Amino acid sequence: MYDVVIVEDEELERKALRTILSRKVDGINIVGEARNGAEAMKLINSQSIDLILVDINIPKPNGLEIIQCIRQKNMKTKVVILTAYDYFEIMQKAIRLKADSFLLKPVRTEELLGVVNACLSELGSSRTSNAIADQIWSLLEQRAYRECLSLVRKHLESIYARKEEVPRQAILEFSDELLSLAAKRKVEMPSELLGQISNLTKERLDARSRNRIQSLFCQIVDALFQVTEEHFGRSPERMQNVLNYIERNINKEITLEDAASCASVSSCYFSRLFKKTMGETFVAYVKHRRIEHAKDLLESSDLPIMNIALDLSFSDINYFAKVFKKEVGLTPSEFRRQHRA
Incomplete structure (x- = not known):
């Protein structure tokens, strides 16, 4: 109310x-x-x-x-x-x-209703951002990086999925909430990142900005968690930081060499370490995480399946569908129909 x-x-x-x-x-x-x-x-x-x-x-x-x-x-x-x-x-x-x-x-009654409903709609976006910020705070305290990144991505997808309003205002409100979180945690954002956030007020922020905004907000999450390369050398934390690296680059090409470089170890050693720790190969893990992210997008957005495949670095939609069905047991279209009925 x-x-x-x-x-x-x-x-x-x-x-x-x-x-x-x-x-x-x-x-x-x-x-x-x-x-x-x-x-x-x-x-x-x-x-x-x-x-x-x-x-x-x-x-x-x-x-x-x-x-x-x-x-x-x-x-x-x-x-x-x-x-x-x-x-x-x-x-x-x-x-x-x-x-x-x-x-x-x-x-006039029509004008009154139009103005009031528009204000309430903007308030609704703001309240949603506040609620998401509270959840992020809880995840920060739990050091639940992957869950936090997933929550931020889902919220952004929900913003871009709204048919009745442009995403600009909701994105600006969400960025303000995350900056408030940074202030509470006494996290000093990199100046370059602050500049990018500040420039959001000068942009249209329509549907064409979706991928770039996703990337920017992933960087904000990184800053909130203070994920830095100095942690990679400490053995107990090494694998978790590599998993974090995979999550924030899930929409890019991720190679074994890239991940090994993050962990400051050789590719050969990293490959053995990863399988021993995770119980599956690096390639299988990345593929699994991409399919999980695809499931989230199929459930929470109206993005065409081809766009989802491309966003997750599958260059061939048929290969994406094949991998998805092998992993999930349903085609992407069947999964979307079943979970949005």
Whole structure:
């Protein structure tokens, strides 16, 4: 449920807004109404608010001052301004205070519903990112690198799979959450990585950015776990770090030589060590992990099977289908139908 507050000094207007929202918008709870700025401030100071509809011309403090207070408190409240005047100066001030939308009075029902539903949709993306960040925090404490990387990839796939909205806002919110995690863990992100994250605000971040964004967020996970080559030389951790290397490069060509280089040992020794430790050859393990990742993508995304094969470095879709069926017992198409019925 989303908590909504209406700030409007005209009783008939306030009642109309409450009636329309209560009857027409699912998942909201109108937790308060205010006739003036003083009443609005009491509501703001006493509870969390997801969405506030505020008339600019209420008795002091006025609507703009109310919005300024919300922003100074760093509340993530969505703000919709109600005004009877289409004044450029007012709009300029509201934009500077990061108001989310404007409605001219008398408010039309269709416009009200459109604006409110858009705000709630953005709040939904933000809440999802918060929940994912909490899960990542738990995985960080468990040192569960592979599970964390898988969670991040699945969340990004779910963002790109949303048909009703562009992925840009959700990606920016997710990157903000991960940077907050880094700050909590006192992890100093590499300056080059911080630059790439900062540049996200200047990009369109549409479907064409998918693979690059996946790679960037894998780098963020690496930084959170502080996976560095200095760990590779320590025998107890050597194999785990190689497995981590495989996970973050699962969509690239991974050779035995590359993995051995990560572990700072010879290819011959690494091959024997890997089989002894994992119970299967390096090639078989990589193939198994790619198929597991393919299963995740088939379940959680609408990507064409050919794209999934290419993303996982299978140059031939027929070979991918053959390997997949041998591993899973179903063709990729059969698996997708069975798990998304």
